[in-house]
Amino acid sequence: MPLTRRGIAVLVVAVLLVIAGSWGRYPLLGALGVVLSGAVLAAVGLTSRGLRIDVRRSVYPDRVERGRPALARLQVSNPGGRRRAAFLATDTAGSVTRTVRVRGLLPGAEAIHHYELPTSVRGRLTIGPLILHRVDPFELARSRLPTGETATLWVHPRQLPARPLAGGHPRHHHEGVGTDDALRGSVDLQDVREYVPGDEVRHLHWKATARTGRLMVRDLADPQQRRFTVLLDTRARVRTDDGFEEAVDLTASLLCASARAGQHTRLITSSGLELPVSGGPQAVRRLLDELSELRQDGAPDGAVIPAQLSASRAVGGGLVVVTPDGAGLASLAWLRSRFPTIFVIVLTGPEGAATVEVAGARVLRAGDAEEAVRRWNEAIR
Template identity: 55%
Template sequence: MPRLTRRGWAVLVAAVVAYASGVWVGFPVLRALGGAGIGAVAAALAVTARRPRVVVSREVYPDRVQRGRPAFARLRVHNDNQRRHSAFTAGDRVDGGYHSVAVRPLAPGADAVYHYELPTARRGRIQVGPLTLERVDPLGLGRSHLATGDTTTMWVHPRTYPVRALVAGHPRHHHEGRTSDDSPHGTLDLRDVREYVPGDEVRHLHWKAIARTGRLMVRDYVDPNQPRFTALLDTRAALLPPDVFEEAVDLTASLMNAAAEAGYWCRLVTTGGVDLKPRSGQQAVRQVLDELCELTPLTGTAPLVPASLGQAADRGGTLVVVLASAYHEDLAAVATLRPHYASTVVITLAGGTDTGVTIGVPGVQVITAPNARGATRRWNVAVAE
């Protein structure tokens, strides 16, 4: 639906007043000026009423990007008509703003590709679109908008820093007890025979079970010696200013990313109720970063250590706790978990005060740093020692 711009309304009002004045006082010049203005407005509405008859598509690359890293949108325009298409403007609503691209006139069957950068300063799921096509007449009197309904989601992940994986963990062998249902998949010991799902290894097919059930069945293996890595992130808003919260999320993402890529069985726990067990590998990295992408501070009150972290089946390996400040009661709560993990590390972000102070907690290593970058550097030094 075409609409008048502010300039169009101003011209229309002036034209009507001029024409009415010309009729009232009998001046033909005013009537001619008024008629010309009204005609120009009518022509503008007629021009902008024609919708752009082109095929427009937009894709975002990459669809997942670290905070602060570049991301782009690629706009493709194709004129599949037999006539030359006039210029128009294509625009996207991105993270509360609007980005427009001036599309030049296209010859019959011609294509045009445009690129523009997307904002990635804010962590979260950013909606790009809907894509709108806008046509404006040469005088700027009329304008029409056409929404194509094309929207895309861009995941802005936390920033990650290089981190060394900590080699630690208690081996878990099946002869010492029943393997838990959430044990890592993939190697040494047979846990169960289950129905095949897409993505399972074909070499693990259990032919006897297939003959007996008439369905595809596979052997489900576990690796009882696979190292474990658990990260506990404090998300209490009362203790984490917004800037420190973002640093804590970046630090947690860096640690989980390194552990998953090193083959650790990973687990992400927050005081806000998140309890993610994404296994290991690149798929685990993506799950963790997607979860942290949408993580928000906890506005209510909650203990630092959730009850789910105390389940015996999920213990073992390395526990890393990320805090804003090392309060006595929080460290005391972490100390109660110490017997259930091979190593326990507390990392506190001092919110800009680089004190370098190490607080003594029996059996718990405490690292203090001003931000995520500093914490990862001190972590790497501690791991190398």
């Protein structure tokens, strides 16, 4: 029974009045109980009728930087020939609930409502399902009607104005012999992904298209592009939640600057995640989507350098290690054969930390992401 708390209370009082009127032979009390019971039944009948309303919700933008505004647009129309009474619409965005009071609509009328979505926490938020609530004028009964589809809001990490690392071409030679077999040829096949508007039709991958039932394209990259790798220390409990958000913001700023500059860009985490992308807007989106869902994991005393970086045959370009204290990085000189330029950025947080020295790498110390980006831009100028 879709009764509200008020409706339940009125129904209990109505029953008691009917019993008291019948037992004490007070017809006035009995009549009042019948009236209240009828009011409750009428409220249930009114709210149980379907809502013949067209409701569409859209989210814009669907990808937003942490802390920037994002809105939901609720478009409500009355296609029927009768006036529709006002109702409530509730929408969920993660753990946050938004309620909109939709006014009554005349036949053929339309109303548009906007409400803000939470963007203070990085992640992938599911918006919806939208719930329509119909309440009688006395709020004795309420009906709930789920409607529409869910939407997705990507809350990306902040991007600060970092400069891309210039220099460091991917192909290096030692005594006239190339050191990276993977770079032979005019293009590298990086990935096979779903087609998006603007992709070259000549890059369609027909076997993957037939297998998946969706248009798939080859993601190709020029091996002569510069290379840039960021290794993010994601070991669990080695930093506070705020400190990890600063580290993710810094990582996003460096990677996106590199990808926008057209460089081969790779994200690696100490837990073993690896995401290589070629440059361009699609690469930036893939990196930010991945960083949106990144969490601290792995043992706090585990290795900072993952196995795939140690075993990687790819060479050239720059490597940046983002870590909170430099523990486990006494020397990176053994990586100089793969990366001619190595930086270690130590995000100490507001409490600061002791001086860190890493053999084979240049160390930058900063309290937060903004200071780290400023020091980075000065260092590569």
